[in-house]
Amino acid sequence: MAKKKDQEVKQQPVEAVAETQPKKKSASKNKAASASEEEPKESATKTEKKADGKQQSAAEAPKKEELQGEKQHREPQMVTVNGGKVTHAHAYQSNKNPEDWFFTAKIDGKELHPQKMTPEDVAAYSKKERTVEQLMQTYYPTKLMKQIPVExxxxxxxLSDGRVIDKMNVYKEANEQSQNFGKWMLYAQxxxxKMSTTxxxxxxxxxxxxxxxxxxLVEKNLGQRLHLACLKRRGQQVAYLCRHG
Known part of the structure; x- marks a missing residue:
């Protein structure tokens, strides 16, 4: 009997431990469950905020694009033969010399170098007797001419006499000792x-x-010097032809 009592006493603590351990596990499970329940709520609120932010930015984006489009879009005042769109064509008075007026414009968004206007054009412009095309033709004639294909x-x-231009280029004179310093030059060989001219x-x-x-370009600006060269080689008869065509 004593042995049985001892066994019962010994078994009791084991049973107590066995009972208390599941309670701890269930408590930890409850905490995990509660934490897992709370996390989706927080993540859901975060995602909702992000979604709201995206919706706001998406709603604001078209407004910005519309404003930029309104600023950038401008109907051309005329279109050149090469397809260039002329905008911002206008005349303005000089700040330094009020008597001077300048005309300028943009082609495909690129601003052209302002050109000084004649008094006659200024007067006609003030009376709206000059169109944009007329002013462009006067001050930027080459912009309205058909471009030559690259090839x-x-x-x-x-040249017209059959000779070949071996080399030609346009450059700005950089030699400070030259009388043509700072001027644009045409060189041809x-x-x-070999020759050059302004x-x-x-x-x-x-x-x-x-x-x-x-x-x-070469014949127009260096034609006389090319003809003079042929005079020395071919005699007086050719000299007359060179002078009088």
Whole structure:
């Protein structure tokens, strides 16, 4: 009997431990469950805030795009033969010299260098007797001319007398000792002859706008010197032909 009592006493603590352990586990499970229940609520609120933020930004984005579109969009005042859109064409008075007026415009968003207007054009402009196309034709004529295709431009290196232009380029004189310092120059090499000359503004613009060919530029600006070269080689009969065509 004593042995049985001892066994019962010994077993009781084991049973107590066995009973208390599940309670701890269930408590931890309850905490985990409560934590898991709370986390979705927090994450849900965060996602809702993010969604609201995205919706607001998405709603604001079209407004910004509309404002930018309104600022950037401008109907062209005219379209050139090359498809360039002329905008912002206007005349303005000089701040330094009130008597001077300048005309300027933009082509495809690129601003053109202002050109000084004649008094006649200023008066006509103030009376609205000059159109944008007329003023563009007067002050930016090469911008309205048809551009020469690149391949055709490269191939146009033969003079009217059959000689070939070996080299041609346009440059700005950088030699401070030269009398042409700061001016735009045309250089050409035809055979053994090398020559250069200053370029007038119209021909300079024609070169940069690619509305003239190398042969046309050389013949127009260096033709006389090329003819003088042929005089020395071919005698007086050719000299007369060179002078009088």
């Amino acid at each position: 055709e431009y490269k191939a146009s290196n033969t 035809v055979g053994e002859q 370029l007038p503004n119209h021909d300079l613009n024609a070169y940069f706008d690619r509305v003239t060919t190398p042969s046309q």
